[in-house]
Amino acid sequence: xxxxxxxxxxxxxxxxxxxMADVDFGGVRKAVCLQYIPDAxxxxxxxVHVGFAIQRLDEESARETLANFERLxxxxxxxxxxxxxAAEQAxxxx
Amino acid sequence: MTAxxxxxxxxxxxxxxxxxxxVMGHGGGGAMSAELVEHLFRPGYGAAGAxxxxxxxxxVPVGAGRIAFSTDSFVVKxxxxxxxxxxxxxxxxxxxxLAMSGATPxxxxxxxxxxxxxxxxxxxxxxxxxxxxxxxxxxxxxxGDTKVVDTGSGDGVYVTTSGVGVVPDGVxxxxxxxxxxxxxxxxxxxxxxxxxxxxCREGLEFGTTxxxxxxxxxxxxxxxxxxxxxxxxxxxxxxxxxxxxxxxIAHAAGIGVEVVERDxxxxxxxxxxxxxxxxxxxxxxxxxxxLAFVPADRADEVLAAMRAHRYGSGxxxxxxCVPEHPGMVVARTALGGTRVVNLPxxxxxxxxx
Amino acid sequence: xxxxxxxxxxxxxxxxxxxxHAATTRPWAMMEVCGGQTHSIIRHGIDxxxxxxxxxxxxxxxxxxxxxxxxxxxxxxxxxxxxVIFCSFGDMLRVPGSSQDLFGIKxxxxxxxxxxxxxxxxxxxxxNPDRQVVFFGIGFETTAPANAMTVYQAKRLGVPNFSLLVSxxxxxxxxxxxMESPRCRVQAFLAAGHVCSVMGTxxxxxxxxxxxxxxxxxxxxxxxxxxxxxxxxxxxxxxxHVLENAYPRAVRDEGNLPAKAMLEDVFEVTDRTWRGxxxxxxxxxxxxxxxxxxxxxxxxxxxxxxxxxxxxCRSGEVLQGLLKPHECAAFGKQCTPRNxxxxxMVSSEGACAAYYAYRRLELVQIR
Numbered sequence: 001x002x003x004x005x006x007x008x009x010x011x012x013x014x015x016x017x018x019x020m021a022d023v024d025f026g027g028v029r030k031a032v033c034l035q036y037i038p039d040a041x042x043x044x045x046x047x048v049h050v051g052f053a054i055q056r057l058d059e060e061s062a063r064e065t066l067a068n069f070e071r072l073x074x075x076x077x078x079x080x081x082x083x084x085x086a087a088e089q090a091x092x093x094x
Numbered sequence: 095m096t097a098x099x100x101x102x103x104x105x106x107x108x109x110x111x112x113x114x115x116x117v118m119g120h121g122g123g124g125a126m127s128a129e130l131v132e133h134l135f136r137p138g139y140g141a142a143g144a145x146x147x148x149x150x151x152x153x154v155p156v157g158a159g160r161i162a163f164s165t166d167s168f169v170v171k172x173x174x175x176x177x178x179x180x181x182x183x184x185x186x187x188x189x190x191x192l193a194m195s196g197a198t199p200x201x202x203x204x205x206x207x208x209x210x211x212x213x214x215x216x217x218x219x220x221x222x223x224x225x226x227x228x229x230x231x232x233x234x235x236x237x238g239d240t241k242v243v244d245t246g247s248g249d250g251v252y253v254t255t256s257g258v259g260v261v262p263d264g265v266x267x268x269x270x271x272x273x274x275x276x277x278x279x280x281x282x283x284x285x286x287x288x289x290x291x292x293x294c295r296e297g298l299e300f301g302t303t304x305x306x307x308x309x310x311x312x313x314x315x316x317x318x319x320x321x322x323x324x325x326x327x328x329x330x331x332x333x334x335x336x337x338x339x340x341x342x343i344a345h346a347a348g349i350g351v352e353v354v355e356r357d358x359x360x361x362x363x364x365x366x367x368x369x370x371x372x373x374x375x376x377x378x379x380x381x382x383x384x385l386a387f388v389p390a391d392r393a394d395e396v397l398a399a400m401r402a403h404r405y406g407s408g409x410x411x412x413x414x415c416v417p418e419h420p421g422m423v424v425a426r427t428a429l430g431g432t433r434v435v436n437l438p439x440x441x442x443x444x445x446x447x
Numbered sequence: 448x449x450x451x452x453x454x455x456x457x458x459x460x461x462x463x464x465x466x467x468h469a470a471t472t473r474p475w476a477m478m479e480v481c482g483g484q485t486h487s488i489i490r491h492g493i494d495x496x497x498x499x500x501x502x503x504x505x506x507x508x509x510x511x512x513x514x515x516x517x518x519x520x521x522x523x524x525x526x527x528x529x530x531v532i533f534c535s536f537g538d539m540l541r542v543p544g545s546s547q548d549l550f551g552i553k554x555x556x557x558x559x560x561x562x563x564x565x566x567x568x569x570x571x572x573x574x575n576p577d578r579q580v581v582f583f584g585i586g587f588e589t590t591a592p593a594n595a596m597t598v599y600q601a602k603r604l605g606v607p608n609f610s611l612l613v614s615x616x617x618x619x620x621x622x623x624x625x626m627e628s629p630r631c632r633v634q635a636f637l638a639a640g641h642v643c644s645v646m647g648t649x650x651x652x653x654x655x656x657x658x659x660x661x662x663x664x665x666x667x668x669x670x671x672x673x674x675x676x677x678x679x680x681x682x683x684x685x686x687x688h689v690l691e692n693a694y695p696r697a698v699r700d701e702g703n704l705p706a707k708a709m710l711e712d713v714f715e716v717t718d719r720t721w722r723g724x725x726x727x728x729x730x731x732x733x734x735x736x737x738x739x740x741x742x743x744x745x746x747x748x749x750x751x752x753x754x755x756x757x758x759x760c761r762s763g764e765v766l767q768g769l770l771k772p773h774e775c776a777a778f779g780k781q782c783t784p785r786n787x788x789x790x791x792m793v794s795s796e797g798a799c800a801a802y803y804a805y806r807r808l809e810l811v812q813i814r
Contacts, residue, residue, distance in 0.1 A: 001586070002481045002482070002483040002484075002508075002589050002639055002640065002642065002667065003372045003483055003743055004589065004641045004644070005366075005369050005370050005451075006449075006450035006451060011137075016600075016604065017603070017604075018600065021814045025366045025369070025370050026362055026363070026365075026366040026449065027302065027303065027362055027363035027366055028293075028300050028301065028302045028363055028366045028367045028370060028452075029300060029301035029302070030300040030301070030370065030563075033566060033593075033596060034566075035596060035705065035707075036592055036596075036705045036706045036709075037703075038705065045450060047641065047644060047697050048370075049589055049590065049593065049641060050536070050563065050564045050565065050590060050593045051563060051564025051565075051566055051567070051593065052564070052592060052593045052596065054589065054592060054641065054644050054645050054703060055641075055644035055645070055698070055699075055703055057696055058695065058696045058697075059696075059699055060697040061695045061696040062450060062453075064695075065674075065695065065696060066453055066454075066459070066670075069462060069463060069674070070459065070669060071464075071588055072462050072466050073462050073465060073466060074462065075663050079479035083615065267791075296564050298561075298562075330807055369451070370561065372537075427454065427490070427491045427492045428457050428491070428669075429457055429460045429461075429491050429492060429493065429496060429669055430457070430461075430492070430496060431491055431492015431493060431494075431495045431496050432492050432495060433489060433491070433492050434804045436804050439541075439784060439785065440541075440550075441542075443537030443538070443540060443561055
């Protein structure tokens with residue numbers, strides 16, 4: 001249902017009154033309908049499903065998510081089994 | 095480029111210039127057929143077709159050794175795609191089938207079924223592609239046939255090529271020889287041909303710089319044989335891709351195959367095109383690559399020989415034959431999990447899900 | 448920032464897996480709704496790397512799987528009509544109807560074409576004004592905006608020979624139906640990331656509250672899936688049941704407003720039958736009155752086709768997590784990927800097809 005892929009907007013044009021973009025998927029280029037992200041700008045990343053951009057990609061949010069993954073386990077290494085203990089305690093309460 | 099077409103000596107009542115398309119008469123075996131051979135196929139084939147026999151059969155010397163014999167039909171659409179055409183595939187495909195037995199390919203036949211209405215200029219281009227491919231592979235196009243059918247929409251050229259080659263004494267290469275412990279090698283990047291063809295298929299068009307990898311591989315095989323290593327199995331992973339080829343060999347030899355995903359050479363553009371369409375690169379066709387099953391202790395040597403050859407520069411080890419799960423191919427994923435690499439069911443179709 | 452490779456990093460995956468292992472003290476069963484998520488889990492071998500007690504129940508989030516048999520038969524009836532060009536996503540071509548599939552119609556002479564986007568079907572319609580061109584509009588909320596835009600353009604540009612065979616299904620009613628089932632084993636949901644890219648997250652807090660299940664909006668790359676599972680386990684262990692968004696780079700609470708506006712205009716809610724599950728009230732979309740002219744079901748007068756599912760097929764129970772594929776008597780015998788009886792064997796994301804592929808390995812290893 002959800003095979004949607006991120007791509008970078010290379011150019012934007014109106015075709016038959018519809019906003020279309022040439023989107024780059026890492027070397028592969030495809031025409032994509034931009035009507036649902038009408039304020040997309042050149043260079044921006046969008047999520048594309050069956051030839052339509054359905055959402056923009058928030059680069060800052062992506063970086064933050066990855067940084068969170070990097071940080072995971074650091075506290076545990078420092079403080080020992082903190083997470084497990086917390087989980088057990090919370091489980092006992094809930 | 096249709097410079098090879100010689101219009102001067104046409105005696106056809108409907109000169110080529112006025113009806114530049116195939117008509118039923120071209121398959122009739124009479125004057126029109128003969129002229130098609132003389133003024134389209136032979137010039138197109140060039141030097142590789144100089145011996146093309148107009149008699150019922152070509153009689154050729156083969157020397158000592160066992161004969162390898164193979165046939166294949168080619169129906170690809172579109173007929174012209176980035177990096178080549180149905181003509182290239184028709185020659186290289188059969189050359190490679192022979193090469194996978196360790197044979198030196200020698201002679202090819204080419205039988206055409208043409209749809210009425212197909213532009214002769216396109217057939218000329220295909221003939222030229224075949225001549226060039228045959229010349230590059232060092233094989234001769236020695237006999238052939240042409241028939242014309244009236245079905246379809248006038249854009250069909252179906253080619254069947256058969257080929258003979260000679261297998262040197264002492265060379266025994268076949269799927270049943272794959273053995274537990276063998277190293278599985280690939281000669282280079284996978285998924286290239288399939289993506290190139292898909293990129294211009296109607297309804298899927300996408301821009302890419304990927305061009306088909308169609309190539310004759312017998313020179314590469316000869317270089318591998320020259321190391322003296324006992325090559326067990328060779329296979330060119332065409333339709334169905336690496337997945338189909340590995341499954342067939344695992345099944346034939348009754349062994350398991352384990353592939354390491356991180357070691358698969360998949361170009362970024364192939365990966366991206368497959369992501370876009372929901373395809374598995376392991377199931378995408380290759381036309382200029384081979385898989386080799388070799389004893390593990392000779393693997394490095396064989397790889398070195400492959401890398402020194404122009405069609406093996408990207409050669410890598412991708413897996414091992416194992417006693418577990420006989421007949422099945424299992425991949426170790428980048429995350430350390432496993433997944434079964436299945437035999438593809440049928441045509442690979444883009445998915446949304 | 449390529450947005451794909453970074454989210455497959457094996458070292459970060461290991462970290463996330465360690466966290467999941469560290470957090471799990473009891474067995475939990477969670478459902479990933481989306482077929483694309485199931486595909487990712489199996490493709491990367493994630494389910495084998497999870498703690499023994501964490502069970503992934505594969506949900507009905509595969510539009511191919513849940514398209515009712517009746518609609519497939521209607522599609523086949525339309526595609527078989529002379530002069531019709533029937534366009535579809537690739538996934539649907541092998542889905543079996545009562546007696547055959549679209550591939551069968553094609554080999555019988557029908558003009559069946561695979562397209563990547565519904566707009567391609569509209570282009571075909573404009574290029575062939577003397578033929579009827581039908582697009583098979585299946586999918587969840589993710590695909591609906593594309594189908595909606597296509598019909599909207601057909602109307603705007605005046606393409607009367609185009610029509611849409613609609614079979615859209617909605618995720619929130621499916622979650623409710625699964626939780627209402629008396630033998631339901633699902634304790635949490637990984638919500639479908641791209642469905643939420645379109646619709647936002649607004650429909651889920653109420654479901655989390657009503658059924659007391661954690662719902663974590665989850666993406667599709669390996670790290671996204673693992674993070675979705677991690678957050679779910681943490682909630683379950685803590686006895687919490689709230690909505691969380693683990694895919695913020697592509698999901699906003701409000702969703703995509705222009706898309707939602709278009710959906711509002713083109714579609715209206717309707718009852719839908721889900722193959723293998725049965726009728727779920729108000730769980731689908733059909734064309735609104737304004738666009739009814741483009742409804743292929745009406746244009747081709749196939750509304751009278753009614754079909755029954757195979758009595759052997761238990762895909763409904765599999766879809767709800769009540770039955771494991773290999774526990775079905777027909778599994779691997781009358782029902783295989785080559786000859787699928789029902790929804791879950793048809794698509795490679797379907798639980799039965801997935802089991803057929805990877806369980807073979809486990810069964811071999813047990814021997």
